[in-house]
Amino acid sequence: MTSSEIRKKFLNFFKNKQHKIVASAPMVIKNDPTLMFTNAGMNQFKDYFLGNQEVAYPRVTDTQKCLRVSGKHNDLEEVGHDTYHHTMFEMLGNWSFGDYFKLEAIEWAWELLTVEFKLPKDRLYVSVFEGDPSENLAFDQEAFDIWKKLVPEERIINGNKKDNFWEMGESGPCGPCSEIHIDLRSDEEIQQIPGKDLVNNDHPLVVEIWNLVFMQYNRLADGSLKNLPAKHVDTGMGFERLCMAIQGKKSNYDTDVFTPLLDELGAVSGKKYGKLLKEDIAFRVIVDHIRAIALSVSDGQLPSNNKAGYVIRRILRRAVRYGYTFLDLKEPFLYKLVKILAKQFEEVFPELIAQQDLVEKVIKEEETAFLRTLENGLKRLEAIKADLSRKKETVISGAVAFELYDTYGFPLDLTALIARENGLSIDEAGFQQEMARQKDRSKSAAKMETGDWEIVQEGADVEFIGYEQLEAEAKILRYRNV
Numbered sequence: 001m002t003s004s005e006i007r008k009k010f011l012n013f014f015k016n017k018q019h020k021i022v023a024s025a026p027m028v029i030k031n032d033p034t035l036m037f038t039n040a041g042m043n044q045f046k047d048y049f050l051g052n053q054e055v056a057y058p059r060v061t062d063t064q065k066c067l068r069v070s071g072k073h074n075d076l077e078e079v080g081h082d083t084y085h086h087t088m089f090e091m092l093g094n095w096s097f098g099d100y101f102k103l104e105a106i107e108w109a110w111e112l113l114t115v116e117f118k119l120p121k122d123r124l125y126v127s128v129f130e131g132d133p134s135e136n137l138a139f140d141q142e143a144f145d146i147w148k149k150l151v152p153e154e155r156i157i158n159g160n161k162k163d164n165f166w167e168m169g170e171s172g173p174c175g176p177c178s179e180i181h182i183d184l185r186s187d188e189e190i191q192q193i194p195g196k197d198l199v200n201n202d203h204p205l206v207v208e209i210w211n212l213v214f215m216q217y218n219r220l221a222d223g224s225l226k227n228l229p230a231k232h233v234d235t236g237m238g239f240e241r242l243c244m245a246i247q248g249k250k251s252n253y254d255t256d257v258f259t260p261l262l263d264e265l266g267a268v269s270g271k272k273y274g275k276l277l278k279e280d281i282a283f284r285v286i287v288d289h290i291r292a293i294a295l296s297v298s299d300g301q302l303p304s305n306n307k308a309g310y311v312i313r314r315i316l317r318r319a320v321r322y323g324y325t326f327l328d329l330k331e332p333f334l335y336k337l338v339k340i341l342a343k344q345f346e347e348v349f350p351e352l353i354a355q356q357d358l359v360e361k362v363i364k365e366e367e368t369a370f371l372r373t374l375e376n377g378l379k380r381l382e383a384i385k386a387d388l389s390r391k392k393e394t395v396i397s398g399a400v401a402f403e404l405y406d407t408y409g410f411p412l413d414l415t416a417l418i419a420r421e422n423g424l425s426i427d428e429a430g431f432q433q434e435m436a437r438q439k440d441r442s443k444s445a446a447k448m449e450t451g452d453w454e455i456v457q458e459g460a461d462v463e464f465i466g467y468e469q470l471e472a473e474a475k476i477l478r479y480r481n482v
């Protein structure tokens with residue numbers, strides 16, 4: 001089954017169970033101070049759970065563009081190094097807003113996976129919330145009893161608050177959950193260590209695919225839990241992981257979601273995925289990051305120096321540097337992958353193909369700007385490394401990290417990443433001090449500067465309003481990076 005067929009089958013399954021198929025919300029969130037990017041399918045329905053908005057359809061299903069690079073759910077460091085965490089991923093979901101609850105949610109999930117998708121039952125594990133006395137939360141007996149009718153008891157695992165009590169962020173709707181995990185190892189490996197022992201243990205082949213959340217509480221800003229006005233179901237399944245399981249692969253990157261991108265990157269770089277670990281990580285990082293970047297830009301979020309825009313810029317610079325260092329890509333290359341994505345997402349996220357030219361242009365401009373300073377920045381880092389090694393030290397000072405940021409456009413996390421690769425660390429507190437000092441300096445300076453410069457300094461975010469504005473932003477970029 002192709003990934004596109006898998007997505008359709010999921011949506012149609014729930015459509016046949018009276019769910020309304022709705023569109024993904026944008027990945028970039030504009031009006032929620034608690035969240036910068038959509039990190040789960042439930043975000044767009046938050047107000048239904050809280051009872052702030054009248055429910056249009058009690059049952060809904062969709063595939064949601066998610067990004068997990070900041071806040072409570074931040075997977076950035078894992079991406080590319082493992083084979084199943086992405087920055088941007090699709091979360092397939094079905095919801096009940098005060099309609100059905102645990103029984104239907106669990107039975108349908110099991111039916112879809114084992115009957116429709118024909119995943120082997122003896123490779124699946126399920127988990128239920130074990131409870132947490134410190135918050136007066138009970139063991140989820142109800143979910144356990146439902147599962148017991150479907151799977152042998154030895155395949156049901158008790159999970160703690162970290163894994164089995166889902167929370168969107170520091171505050172907001174939350175509740176106990178039941179998850180489904182799959183063991184993709186060989187029979188031999190399974191003989192050696194039972195899959196049950198590897199669930200929730202970061203094993204690349206024993207992975208979580210689906211989370212069924214039973215929304216019952218609202219976490220308030222003071223940390224306390226309050227009952228929601230009604231009980232709801234919120235499920236989220238990692239689409240790329242589901243494709244891996246159904247297509248019989250051992251890595252998300254071996255599914256047809258990623259192979260066209262890897263092939264194109266191979267053609268562009270003259271290298272081949274699957275030969276050298278260092279290059280493979282770079283391949284994975286790049287084909288992952290381009291999805292996050294392209295879909296953010298098509299959502300109207302340009303790379304910038306603030307907030308969401310800076311997150312996108314950081315992801316882009318990270319990808320460019322992986323290509324530069326490990327795949328010998330010294331010219332802009334990321335933008336060349338956009339056409340593959342635009343085609344792939346044509347039916348599901350048509351906003352990308354509709355703005356393909358713009359997206360390519362923005363990305364190419366941003367790559368070009370960073371490549372102008374990247375080489376010198378890397379040289380500077382080499383000199384710093386040599387200096388530290390002479391002094392038998394391992395910490396890059398805040399002042400130096402700030403110089404790399406300010407002069408060469410190296411986001412702090414990029415310098416930290418390169419430092420880690422070389423067995424070094426960074427004085428982050430020192431960096432923040434330098435940053436604060438510069439902000440003070442520029443506050444007075446900004447008054448005399450042009451309007452463009454003020455945009456950069458004053459913390460206003462940049463979003464796509466039209467081509468003219470885009471040209472202006474490109475100029476700011478150039479200005480900032482020379």
Ligand code: ATP
Pocket residue numbers: 040068073075084085086087088089091208209210211236237238239240241
């Ligand atoms: P994990 O434990 O693997 O980090 P999670 O428990 O953080 O996943 P949930 O918040 O429960 O994930 O999200 C629901 C589903 O979304 C997961 O079961 C998984 O299939 C998928 N998922 C979560 N994070 C990612 C990611 N970074 N990349 C791809 N899929 C993901």
Ligand code: MG
Pocket residue numbers: 073075
């Ligand atoms: Mg996670």
Ligand code: MG
Pocket residue numbers: 163208
């Ligand atoms: Mg988990």
Ligand code: MG
Pocket residue numbers: 163179208211
């Ligand atoms: Mg989970």
